[in-house]
Amino acid sequence: MNTPETTYVLSPVELDLLELHLGGGTDTLTLLDRPVQGPVTLTDAENTPLAVVGEDGHATALKPIARAAGPHWDPAVRRGAHDVAHEIRREVGPVGDVLALLVDAAPTRDELDALDGLVAGAAAVLVLVPASRRHPEPGHLGAPGLARVGTVVGDAVAAAFDGPVRTVVVPWADGAGLRWDDVATHHGADRVERLADHRTPPTAERVARLSTLWSREVGTLYPDAVAREVEHAARGARSEGTVVFFTGLSGSGKSTVAQALAAELDDEGRHTTLLDGDAVRQHLSKGLGFDKASRELNVERIGYVASLVAYHGGVAIAAPIAPFASGRARVREMAQAAGRFVLVHVSTPLEVCEARDRKGLYAKARAGEIPEFTGISSPYEEPTDADLVVDTSVTSVEAAVAQVKNLL
Template identity: 50%
Template sequence: MSSLPVGDGEDLAEVAGIARVVLDADGLDALELALGGGLPGLPSWIEIGAGEERVLTDSENTPVAHLRSDRGGQHALRPLQAMPHGAGPQWDPVIRRSANDIRASVQDAAGERRVLAVVVDDLPTLTDVGQAVDAIQTADFVAVLWVVPSGRSSRRPDAVGSAGLARAARAVGELVAEQTGLPVIPLVVPMPDRDVGGIEDVLSRYGSAETLRLRDLRSTETVERLAALPTAFEREVRAIYPEASAAELLAAHERSGPSGTVVFFTGLSGSGKSTIARALADDLTDRGSRVTLLDGDDIRQHLSAELGFDVASRERNIDRIAYVASLVAAHGGIALAAPIAPFAVGRAAARTMIEAHGTFLLVFVDTPLEVCEMRDRKGLYAEARAGRIADFTGINSPYEAPEDADVVIETVTTGVADAVERIREALFLRIGRASEGV
């Protein structure tokens, strides 16, 4: 299996002075497609003018690609660092493969026969399996791409999310392979919400000659039964109980849900806070929770853009994050906050504010300064060492390691998946105690 090429430290040094463009989740999806051959180039909403060049970054301002346009408007795109990714089965490299890789593998086997792409953008039903098998067997296909479109912003807290869909689709694909005798290749494609062309065009670059959506094969009866599912509980309750009892049970059911909770991460820049927080958000969303992610860099861009990095500004920034997180907790949601939060007094004030509305869990992402400097994907430590950034935590501004952390993650010895598991267990234990009044 091939992977996308990435640049090295010399590439980053070469582009250090070039203007940057921060990509949102859709932009990163489009970039992943373009670098892997799923798009002929970047969409118009990322394009630059003739003769210009830009460094493309993720939301944390980490350089991921270099885009150059010549005077004739021809674009050249090259990767600088590995694309940022999350956790969960939709990020498994076995099924999240590039268009170039898939096309090369299926074309070798296809010859003159065709490859079918089946888009699985909803949980497959039992009748879907039969319909898919019939559709596949009506033509002379040599292989099937079993495609789950999953963009970085594809979070649906009121339905099965990308992780659950990827798991279910992969298992159902194995059933289809058994019944058709054809290779069914599970595949996650990072389709953005914004327009990059039809999915048929994208999948043709993966090697498919024809595309169909699994949900388009559904009978009217199946569609109607699925549409009735959200009200099935209420119908059964009203059928079983008298009106007064049913009203009480339905009201209690509506009130039920997770306690309002804030997981507050702290650690040096580059410690891994955001990576772990995003992975935890994906994990909790996959389990049905409504999660709000308050990343430190995003807050700095949108809520605290006018603040500096002196002590007073840092405390004001943490106060704002804590206030927003407390609002989420007050409404029964789960907020994940991932600022640096270098000072104990600021973290203590955040705890006090949030615990008035819900549960507070402090997570210290403990990564040695030298390791953070070695990672330095944004080049910030080098800038601070050179004296070009003032008040940079760990270099010319202190970081006060917390002594009251509820969870300590030593990233040198703990991977992201293990970190998520430890935090989740501590979170559920804390929520359980809170609900019991302990």
């Protein structure tokens, strides 16, 4: 298939929209509430061609979208709308009433107690869980947490309901013009109920007050003037910032582990910034080459931004190749001046990295088409000071994330 010359690099939000569309969740592709004028090739931040959009606004897949780790990436629940609709309609028939339960917030006991009445009369139930690549707002569940509570709801429905129940993680992007009624229909549902809408007013009021309970206790314990000082000190307090710096060959799995770690830490309420090597090349280091001096400057820029994040109490997760010990040492120095530094060497063997290559870069490097390619025509200096060494050819992404979290 000949691909058009025009390309469009997708943001994380737009990757969600493309994934939803390719799975059959929308009729035409809209990116950030703007219809795409085809023909155009859509790529990720690594410049991997993912799909071609024709003049009709419909996208045709070229390569699979890279998957990450975590409960929201479990292939048993992260399934395309077309497959879900086909399966559920095969079980209940074309006229069976399929209810979609939208779980976009942590359900209280109220909502779980209301399940019996909600599912009564339905032939099947789809528990739809929105999952976004975008970082959640502080205090809100991210995609991993929503996937876990979605499973809780699915299990509760299955215990109270005789018909088919499916929990489905749906790629989602707020503010992009999506409507749950339409998306649920594409998944095979006849109607949608948002579970959080069945929270009783007293419970909703108690949930809304959660964020102010601490301030009220401070106001009760201290005189007004003193309470203001206590609250001021609490707002100014910051936890120790951390830079988690992944290094390894292209295709080693460092970006996948870094993305999964960022999602988990975000879900735990940590302020996390992900600085992936390929994405940084699109913005922070655009225009730099791949000679040693340019690579060192790229790594130094990443280290500088990461150290700023750490200085302000956040967690910066960086995942460049960073092939040279001197560059990594400079990053360590900057990071330790701002907070804590954790170096993770993703030591996946070269032959495994080469076999995984989605873009054919290793083949081009071996053919001499890409000069100074790390691991082929340019050296990779393996770190001797890594805090953790992970080989993703023998260690799962989930296990690797757990090992890094243990260090933190």
